[in-house]
Amino acid sequence: MPDLPEAYQNLRSRGREIALLGATGGLLGWDQETLLPPKSHGFRAEQSAQISGIAHRLATAPEVNEWLSVCESAQPDPLTAEGACLIRWRHDYNRATRIPTSLVEENERTAGMARAAWVEARKKADFSSFAPHLQKLVSLSRQMADLWGYSNEPYDALLEGYEPGWSTREVASLFGELQPRLVPIAEKALAASPSFSRKNLSGHYPQAQQEKFLQSLLPKIGFDTASGRLDTSTHPFCSGLGPHDTRMTTRYDETDFTVSLYGVFHEAGHGLYDQGLPEKELGTPLGQAASLGIHESQSRLWENRVGRSHSFWKAWWPDLIHAFPDLARRSWEEGWRASNAVERSFIRVEADEVTYDLHILLRFQIETRLISGELKVADLPSAWNDLFLKLFGLKVPNDSQGCLQDIHWSMGGFGYFPTYTLGNLTGSQLWQAAQLDLPNLHSCLEQRDYHPLLQWLHQKVHAHGRRYLASDLVRHATGKPLSPDAHLSILETKVKDLGSIQNS
């Protein structure tokens, strides 16, 4: 758009201002999860609300609409980068202007306080102390959904914030296809599982040794450690706080090094995506992640397809037994089997790859009903426990291992959970496509050469930022629309492999 330099440049500059504020808000949040003194949560909630409010005001100022209109009147080709940016910017502007800044601030402040209350409630397995906070957050989300607007149900409007382009019905239909095909695979795996439990790897793995190993692993898979950090937190996460500030956290279990190992593989998958976004596009949609589902596809791919592979265990075995002498009494095949053990468990973040999506199906059912009003906050624990029994055949012992386990609802993050399963399916579908595109992939991984894979992901996913909707990005990268086929086929093969090795 050579005739529209000024309005377009103004949009870019404004986007950059908002991105800077986003990074600052991100640091406030990161610090809250990792370091903040306990008595300071109220003040921090005010700080976060203020930054969100300033960013919202900048995003919804009338001049943004003027700049957009000037650019749109030139009817730019939507297939160009500029045209695509304008479509995303217009979408963001329209969505943001539908809610007042005061509501953004109130939601942020409420979430800040709720998060602190949730930490305490979870410690004491005391849902009742968290319930009033959750009630407020549900009401605020519902209020925002009504303002944003939706065609079928309020949850649509929340989902749109995390996974643009997907409706509740579409997710329900995809999950409805997944569940009956996943359950038999899970049952088969569960039946075979006890003989290669993760307990087989138990030993003494001092945290310092784990940290040292992980710091040596990260650069090998392509993570730039001068542009990021690895810290400790109760709930592992990854925050992109700027083009050269990708912060991951993990947690350590000194009897089981795979907790931090797969935690870091997962977060590094997110981190590699953040580090792969084009730096010069910071502030435009091209410098942002496509969606949470696409983000999760990266973390899951690195965690499960790379980290839990034959090739990883075989190629890294000498390093692993050097770092963790207690492992030496085992073989790499046992390590590989144990890291893929399937078990029924209460906690989502500890779940194996096969049963993981059942945890998401449960949360999706619960939160759509919370938002529609069909399920009352007070009835959440019993609804959770009933559904858990149905899906997993286990009785939830207390709410800390049930409906209080995840941070998401305490942050008002309704609509977030389904992106995990979308990410799982997408990760597997990308993996299948990468194998077709890179015939040498397997031998590269066996030689610990992760560069071709990272390059492929960069070209197919990272480099595009938010230029395409997630569904289009998947279609471009894999040649077909998202379906559970690739994921189920991969799981099926893996369960078979594990079984046959076990029986051999």
Added chain:
Amino acid sequence: MPDLPEAYQNLRSRGREIALLGATGGLLGWDQETLLPPKSHGFRAEQSAQISGIAHRLATAPEVNEWLSVCESAQPDPLTAEGACLIRWRHDYNRATRIPTSLVEENERTAGMARAAWVEARKKADFSSFAPHLQKLVSLSRQMADLWGYSNEPYDALLEGYEPGWSTREVASLFGELQPRLVPIAEKALAASPSFSRKNLSGHYPQAQQEKFLQSLLPKIGFDTASGRLDTSTHPFCSGLGPHDTRMTTRYDETDFTVSLYGVFHEAGHGLYDQGLPEKELGTPLGQAASLGIHESQSRLWENRVGRSHSFWKAWWPDLIHAFPDLARRSWEEGWRASNAVERSFIRVEADEVTYDLHILLRFQIETRLISGELKVADLPSAWNDLFLKLFGLKVPNDSQGCLQDIHWSMGGFGYFPTYTLGNLTGSQLWQAAQLDLPNLHSCLEQRDYHPLLQWLHQKVHAHGRRYLASDLVRHATGKPLSPDAHLSILETKVKDLGSIQNS
């Protein structure tokens, strides 16, 4: 002012918004010093500049002037809290509006980049790589000083930012009185010193043991560890990031636990002041520190009057030898003497109490000449080295141990250094007054009861915030204007005590 509730409330609210932004900017800075990935300094500089710019715009908006004028027209009694706040607010507003927001942002951005360059330059003792940054910062400070205005010299306008009410001439005159009286004391101490060097305490003191001891010490002296943190950084500092978020850093030397011990005593003195500011006044001058000199008086008092006292070493000796078994071959008197050893040294932050102010006198002379233009940036190293030789009789081996040692200039902090000596003198004068007011002070300290001292400091200093100018606060608290008398008398007695014990 019951008739002016609205304009006054508006000023309070605006002040609170600015304080929140200040805390957020403070976190950006704290994180930069402690955790930021190396490649992210440029981006962080942009973030800090943005937050400073937003705060400056809020502070200088025309409505602030209107609110001030409405309140002022009611001619409030300047002896009331509200009247005092209005005087400070008016001062701040007038000063802030004299420089454009763009200059504030440019200064912040330049400082952010300069700080990263300084870290590298200091590592390599390469002044030339830092010089262009310093040149920019000197020019920017000079530009701001010219806009702020001054009666005698541009440095006045910079000093006003750190120590309101003090002029360059007044500082020069006070320092001129101090120097000729301090030098003979220092010479006497230096002559006696070698026999009780800090090396006498050398041993193996694992960092974890030091951390544990410090974490037990902090609550005993009244620091609320649930409203603050202690972390590690190359350059120890304390940041008040909110009413319940006081963050101190220290550094560890595993052969000398007194490095972290006195680092923490010092920063805790700052921290106790921050924690003692009235929380409900956040955003008004009553919720802010009076000046950097007053801040430093607290850190110096806790570090030198409490931490380096007979009573500390005697009362804490059982705990110290329990924490640090290598100490057991020494006596508490030896510990006390070693912690008070006087030595000529290149590095300010490692200097003993007696020679410390000579380091400040040097910096004051240098920076006033840098800002007046009399000294060129290129000539800084030689000017520094010449003056150092004159004051300390030592030849500076390289710029890392000379003019590159401190962070202050890399942050554009010209006018900051004299506050250290003002703080030293103030701390001693407060200490003398506390001894008169609290006849049992000594026996309390011998029983490790720090409450009466902290209460006295709270009443006399902390609780007033920035209600009074520093010079008035000192007069109210001690009954006389600030002079070097108390400090010199304390040093003289201490040097005599150390000498007599040594000879006994």
